Amino acid sequence: MPDTHEWLVTGMDCPSCAAKIKGAVGQLPGIETVEISVMSRKLRVTATAHATLPADIESRVKSLGYGIEAIAQAGGVPNPHTEADEHATQADAPWYRTGKGHLVLLTAALLSVAWGLALLLPASGNWPFIVACLAGLIPIALRAFAAIRAGQPFSIEALMTIAATGALFIGAAQEAALVVFLFAVGELLEGVAVSHARDGIRALSTLVPKTALREKNDMMEEVAAAELVPGDVVIVRPGDRIPADGKIISGTGGVDESPVTGESMPVTRGPGDPVFAGAINNETALRVQVTRAAADNTIARIIRLVEQAEDSRAPTQRFIDRFSRWYMPAIVVLSALVVAIPPLLFGQAWSVWVYRGLSLLLIGCPCALVISVPAAIASALYAGARHGLLMKGGAVIEATAAIKTVALDKTGTLTMGQPEVTDILCLDGSPAAEALVLAAAVEKASNHPLAQAIVRKAEGMVLPPVQDSRAIPGKGVSAVFDGQIVTVASPRHAMQDGALSSTAAAQATVLESEGKTVVVLYTSTALALIGLRDEPRQDAQETIRQLRSLGVTPIILTGDNQRTAEAIAGLLRTEYKAELLPEQKQQTIRELTARGPVMMVGDGINDAPALKQATVGVAIGSGTDVALETADAAILRNRITDIPALIRLARSTMGNIRQNVSIALGLKGIFLVTTIIGMTGLWLAIMADTGATVLVTLNALRLLRTNPAGLAQKA
Known part of the structure; x- marks a missing residue:
C-alpha cells in the first residue's frame, strides 16, 4: 500500500519554486503523486511503501535551498489545518530573521564596505567587490547546481550564477556585486508580498476557537475544540465563537455568521437551526450539539476547497507555463548568439558583447510572467472566500469572466423556497x-x-x-x-x-x-x-438588473407550472422555460451553451445535471455539503446579488491578469532592446526583472482588498 506524507515547505514564494520542488521530488523512485501549494506551503507526497523514505524527500527539498518540516501522515491528526497553521506561524519570522533576509543584510554590508574602501583606498582594486559578490552568489549557485542535478537546468538561479560569474571574468566586479544584492532583495520582496496573500487563508483558520465548553454528566469541562466529535453538546456563551459545526438544542438569539458567509447582519437562530464553527453568538447562551468533527467543519472545508483550487489552473496560466518552458532555453540561445555573432562576424570587442549577453540572460528570466496569473488567481480565491464566494480554481474564474447567459432555477434560488x-x-x-x-x-x-x-x-x-x-x-x-x-x-x-x-x-x-x-x-x-x-426574494429584481448591466442575459428554468413561472418571470421581466424535468433542464443548458458560455445557478440537488452541463455551475446555499462540493462555484450567503458579484470578481481578476502580463512582457521587451543596443547594463537588467516580479505580485495583491458587492456601481 502506498504511504502519504505531508510537509510544510518554507522559502517557497512563487510557482517556479513549486515547480522546481515538484519536479525534483517526482524523480525519486516509487513516487506516485506530488501535490504542492504555494499559498498553503504544503507538500503532499504519495509513494510506494519503503521505495522512498520521508528522509530522502526532505533531503532532496533541502538540497534545493528550501526548509521542510513534517506536519503529519495523512489521518495522523484530527485537524491537519490547525497543525499546519501552527507550523506556518512559526515559519513566518520577521524578514530579517529569515535566510533570505540574512543574505540581503550580508550582501548589503559587504557592498557598503567595498564602496567605502573604493572611495577611501582607490588602490584596493576590485577584490572587495569580488568578495561581496561571491558571498551572495555562493548560496545562489548551490541552489542552481541542485536544480541542475534534479533535471532543471534553466532556473533563475542558474541564469543568475552564469551572469554574475561572467561579469567577474570580464572585470565588472562592481556590477556583479550589485546584481547579486539586487537579486537577493528581489527574492526577499517576493516573499514579503506573497506572505500577505497567505494571511487571508490563515485568517480563516484562526476563526475557530481553540477551546470549547463541553457538557458532560451535567457538568461543564473545557476541552480543545479539535477533540469535539459528533454528538457532543457544547455551551456557547454570549460573545463566544461557536467551536464546531452543529445544531442548536436550546436557546434563541442573534448569531453573527459573517466569518463564514460574509453576511454582515446577524441572523436569529433557535432550536433545530444549524450553526457554523467560527460564527459569533451575540446574545443568549446556546446549547449546541456537534454535527461535524473539527477536520470537517465548514471553515476547514472552505480552506480545503481554496487550497485544492490552486491546482485547477486557468487556460491562460497553462499557456504561460508552456510558453515559459520554451522561452527560457530560447533566451539562453539568444544570449549566446548576442555574445558570439558580433565579435565573430563583425570583429566587435568580446568584452562588450559578453557583457550585453549576460545582461540579456537576466532580462530574460520569466519570473514575473510565470507568477502573473497564479498570484492574481490566489488573491481572487481568498478575496471571494472572505465574502462567501467560492470558485474552484483558475479555470472556473476564467470561464466565469466570459459568461454570456445566466440560467436561474426558480424555487429556492430566485424565490425563498417556501410558500x-x-x-x-x-x-x-x-x-x-x-x-x-x-x-x-x-x-x-x-x-x-x-x-x-x-x-x-x-x-x-x-x-x-x-x-x-x-x-x-x-x-x-x-x-x-x-x-x-x-x-x-x-x-x-x-x-x-x-x-x-x-x-x-x-x-x-x-x-x-x-x-x-x-x-x-x-x-x-x-x-x-x-x-x-413562493415569493421572489427581495433582491431578485436587483440581481436581474445587475446581470443585465454586465451584459449578461438572465433566463429562468423551472419545473413549476406554466402560470407560476409566467407570473414570476413577469415580475422580474425576464425570459423563462417552465415544466422542465431535470433532463430537460440539462438539454436546455446544452442548447444555450451552443450560443456562448452559460452559468447555471441552482440548489445543487435537483439541478445537478444542469449544473454539470453548464460552463459554470453555481450552487447557492448556506454552507451545506451540496453548496460547497457539488458545483464549480458556490455562494454561501443566502443572497442572490452575489451571482453578479461572482461575475464581477472573475472579470476583475482577468483584468488584473492582463495588467500583470502587460507589465511583465512590456518591461522585458523594453529592456531586451535597450540591453542589446547597449543602453542598459547588468544592474538595470536585474532591476527590471526584480521590479517586474514585485510589481506584478503587488498588483495581484490588490485583489485581496476587493469587495465584489462593492463593485456593483462600477459594473
Whole structure:
C-alpha cells in the first residue's frame, strides 16, 4: 500500500519554486503523486511503501535551498489545518530573521564596505567587490547546481550564477556585486508580498476557537475544540465563537455568521437551526450539539476547497507555463548568439558583447510572467472566500469572466423556497382574520408546505379548538369545529364536494393566473379562498438588473407550472422555460451553451445535471455539503446579488491578469532592446526583472482588498 506524507515547505514564494520542488521530488523512485501549494506551503507526497523514505524527500527539498518540516501522515491528526497553521506561524519570522533576509543584510554590508574602501583606498582594486559578490552568489549557485542535478537546468538561479560569474571574468566586479544584492532583495520582496496573500487563508483558520465548553454528566469541562466529535453538546456563551459545526438544542438569539458567509447582519437562530464553527453568538447562551468533527467543519472545508483550487489552473496560466518552458532555453540561445555573432562576424570587442549577453540572460528570466496569473488567481480565491464566494480554481474564474447567459432555477434560488400566504378572500363576508385562524387550526397537524405557510401566517393568533383532525389523501385536511366538518383543499376537490360555486371558482382562477396556489376553506359551502405563492426574494429584481448591466442575459428554468413561472418571470421581466424535468433542464443548458458560455445557478440537488452541463455551475446555499462540493462555484450567503458579484470578481481578476502580463512582457521587451543596443547594463537588467516580479505580485495583491458587492456601481 502506498504511504502519504505531508510537509510544510518554507522559502517557497512563487510557482517556479513549486515547480522546481515538484519536479525534483517526482524523480525519486516509487513516487506516485506530488501535490504542492504555494499559498498553503504544503507538500503532499504519495509513494510506494519503503521505495522512498520521508528522509530522502526532505533531503532532496533541502538540497534545493528550501526548509521542510513534517506536519503529519495523512489521518495522523484530527485537524491537519490547525497543525499546519501552527507550523506556518512559526515559519513566518520577521524578514530579517529569515535566510533570505540574512543574505540581503550580508550582501548589503559587504557592498557598503567595498564602496567605502573604493572611495577611501582607490588602490584596493576590485577584490572587495569580488568578495561581496561571491558571498551572495555562493548560496545562489548551490541552489542552481541542485536544480541542475534534479533535471532543471534553466532556473533563475542558474541564469543568475552564469551572469554574475561572467561579469567577474570580464572585470565588472562592481556590477556583479550589485546584481547579486539586487537579486537577493528581489527574492526577499517576493516573499514579503506573497506572505500577505497567505494571511487571508490563515485568517480563516484562526476563526475557530481553540477551546470549547463541553457538557458532560451535567457538568461543564473545557476541552480543545479539535477533540469535539459528533454528538457532543457544547455551551456557547454570549460573545463566544461557536467551536464546531452543529445544531442548536436550546436557546434563541442573534448569531453573527459573517466569518463564514460574509453576511454582515446577524441572523436569529433557535432550536433545530444549524450553526457554523467560527460564527459569533451575540446574545443568549446556546446549547449546541456537534454535527461535524473539527477536520470537517465548514471553515476547514472552505480552506480545503481554496487550497485544492490552486491546482485547477486557468487556460491562460497553462499557456504561460508552456510558453515559459520554451522561452527560457530560447533566451539562453539568444544570449549566446548576442555574445558570439558580433565579435565573430563583425570583429566587435568580446568584452562588450559578453557583457550585453549576460545582461540579456537576466532580462530574460520569466519570473514575473510565470507568477502573473497564479498570484492574481490566489488573491481572487481568498478575496471571494472572505465574502462567501467560492470558485474552484483558475479555470472556473476564467470561464466565469466570459459568461454570456445566466440560467436561474426558480424555487429556492430566485424565490425563498417556501410558500407564503398572499391573499385571503372571504366568500361569506366574515373578517379575513377569522378565516385565517380557522384554516390554521385545521392545518396545524399537517406538515405539508402549504399548511405550514398558513400556520405561520396565523402565528401569534389564538387558534380555536378543533377535533378529529385528519388528512384526506391527495385532497387536503379536515377537522371538526363547532359540530361541523371544516376542510381545507384545492379548488378542484372543493368543486367535487359541491362547495365551490362557479363565481368563486372564477375568482380562484384569477388568483392562479397570478402564479398563486389556491386552497379553499369550506364546510358545506366555501368560506374563503386563500392564495399562496413562493415569493421572489427581495433582491431578485436587483440581481436581474445587475446581470443585465454586465451584459449578461438572465433566463429562468423551472419545473413549476406554466402560470407560476409566467407570473414570476413577469415580475422580474425576464425570459423563462417552465415544466422542465431535470433532463430537460440539462438539454436546455446544452442548447444555450451552443450560443456562448452559460452559468447555471441552482440548489445543487435537483439541478445537478444542469449544473454539470453548464460552463459554470453555481450552487447557492448556506454552507451545506451540496453548496460547497457539488458545483464549480458556490455562494454561501443566502443572497442572490452575489451571482453578479461572482461575475464581477472573475472579470476583475482577468483584468488584473492582463495588467500583470502587460507589465511583465512590456518591461522585458523594453529592456531586451535597450540591453542589446547597449543602453542598459547588468544592474538595470536585474532591476527590471526584480521590479517586474514585485510589481506584478503587488498588483495581484490588490485583489485581496476587493469587495465584489462593492463593485456593483462600477459594473
